Structures are given as structure tokens and as C-alpha cells.
Amino acid sequence: IVLTQSPGILSLSPGERATLSCRASQSVTRSNLAWYQQKPGQAPRLLIYGASARASGIPDRFRGSGSGTDFTLTISGLEPEDFAVYYCQQYANSPRTFGQGTRVEIK
Amino acid sequence: VQLQESGPGLVTPSGTLSLTCTVSGGTTISFYWSWLRQSPRKGLEWIGNIYYSGDTTYNPSLESRVTISVDTSKNQFSLKLSAVTAADTAVYYCARGVGYMDVWGKGTTVTVSS
Numbered sequence: 001i002v003l004t005q006s007p008g009i010l011s012l013s014p015g016e017r018a019t020l021s022c023r024a025s026q027s028v029t030r031s032n033l034a035w036y037q038q039k040p041g042q043a044p045r046l047l048i049y050g051a052s053a054r055a056s057g058i059p060d061r062f063r064g065s066g067s068g069t070d071f072t073l074t075i076s077g078l079e080p081e082d083f084a085v086y087y088c089q090q091y092a093n094s095p096r097t098f099g100q101g102t103r104v105e106i107k
Numbered sequence: 108v109q110l111q112e113s114g115p116g117l118v119t120p121s122g123t124l125s126l127t128c129t130v131s132g133g134t135t136i137s138f139y140w141s142w143l144r145q146s147p148r149k150g151l152e153w154i155g156n157i158y159y160s161g162d163t164t165y166n167p168s169l170e171s172r173v174t175i176s177v178d179t180s181k182n183q184f185s186l187k188l189s190a191v192t193a194a195d196t197a198v199y200y201c202a203r204g205v206g207y208m209d210v211w212g213k214g215t216t217v218t219v220s221s
Binding site for chain 2: 032034042043044045046049055056087089091094095096097098100101
């Protein structure tokens with residue numbers, strides 16, 4: 001399954017809402033889709049699994065939604081620490097695959 | 108739970124890349140463990156995973172060159188990638204999970220060069 005993320009770069013100000021898209025080349029069964037956040041020099045950090053369940057310790061400003069082939073990560077009220085690269089990943093099929101990432105940068 | 112990758116940072120072309128992931132603060136038993144890598148050219152790429160019992164699943168694109176093993180007595184799991192080329196230069200991560208990965212190591216950079 002090929003995952004295509006858009007936009008490639010999102011330029012926003014702190015406090016604004018970020019909407020990130022992940023589109024799959026075929027249906028992701030059972031909403032087996034995850035979102036990760038990665039900051040420079042760090043490993044990815046799990047944010048969302050099952051398309052909409054927040055991982056342990058993830059603030060509720062992070063919201064995942066969608067099903068089938070279209071998924072969205074919404075960050076309501078960007079905090080300074082949220083500026084990073086975000087990846088979606090499907091685990092419905094093997095091999096597991098990742099999107100190419102969306103960079104959220106400070107405007 | 109914390110994961111730590113270890114192994115050579117430089118591998119010669121056509122050689123074998125060998126990495127170990129040590130699990131601390133928890134056990135390898137009853138969990139799946141994964142290896143992934145990240146490069147500017149290919150982005151994040153899943154290499155494969157192993158259950159503590161030893162059952163493995165590999166990415167078909169790498170399957171002919173990959174071996175993942177686990178040693179529950181040492182709380183470690185390992186990656187071997189043979190016949191490496193410059194295209195295998197990447198940051199290699201170990202992680203916990205078979206679907207989504209909820210715990211990651213910090214990653215280790217492996218360069219393939221003579």
C-alpha cells in the first residue's frame with residue numbers, strides 16, 4: 001500500500017490548527033493506520049494508532065480521523081513543540097509502509 | 108521500556124551489517140520486535156519483525172538479505188543484512204510492535220563505504 005501525504009510542507013503560526021492528509025493507494029482495512037511525529041535527530045514518536053486512538057501521553061490537541069483510503073491528523077492549537085515532521089503508516093498489509101511525511105514549520 | 112541499538116557504524120560494500128537491540132526496563136517475551144531504517148532517498152522503511160518465539164516476517168524487498176533473531180535470555184534482538192551497498196546507508200531503528208511501533212530506540216547511523 002502506497003501512502004501519499006499532503007501537503008509536503010505546512011507553514012503555520014503557534015495557536016493555529018494544522019490539518020494533515022494521508023491517502024492510501026488501496027483501502028486500509030480495520031483502520032490500521034498510525035501517525036508519528038519526528039523531530040530532528042530523534043526517532044519517530046507514536047501519536048495515533050487505529051486511525052483515531054491516541055497513544056499514551058499524547059495531548060488531546062492531536063486528533064486522528066478517517067477510514068478506507070483517506071485519513072487526517074488534526075492538531076488544534078499548535079504549540080511550539082509541535083513543529084516537526086509527521087508520518088502516517090499503515091499496518092493493514094505487509095510490508096508495513098510509511099508516507100513521505102509532512103513538515104509543519106513555523107510561519 | 109527503553110531500546111538501544113548497537114553495532115558498527117561503518118560497513119564495507121558487499122559485507123554484512125550486524126546490529127543488536129537491547130531491551131531494558133522490560134522483557135522481550137510476549138512482544139513483537141521490529142527493525143526499520145530511514146534514509147533521505149527512501150524515507151522510513153520497515154525491514155521486518157520477530158516474535159519472541161522466533162517467528163519472523165520480512166519486507167519482500169529485503170527478504171533475500173535479511174535475518175532477524177531474538178535472544179530472550181539476553182533481552183536482545185538482532186539484525187543481519189548481507190551483501191550491503193551504498194543504498195543500505197541509513198539510520199537504523201529498533202522498535203517494539205508488529206503493526207504500529209510504540210517504543211523506538213534512538214537509532215544508529217550505518218554507513219556503507221570502503
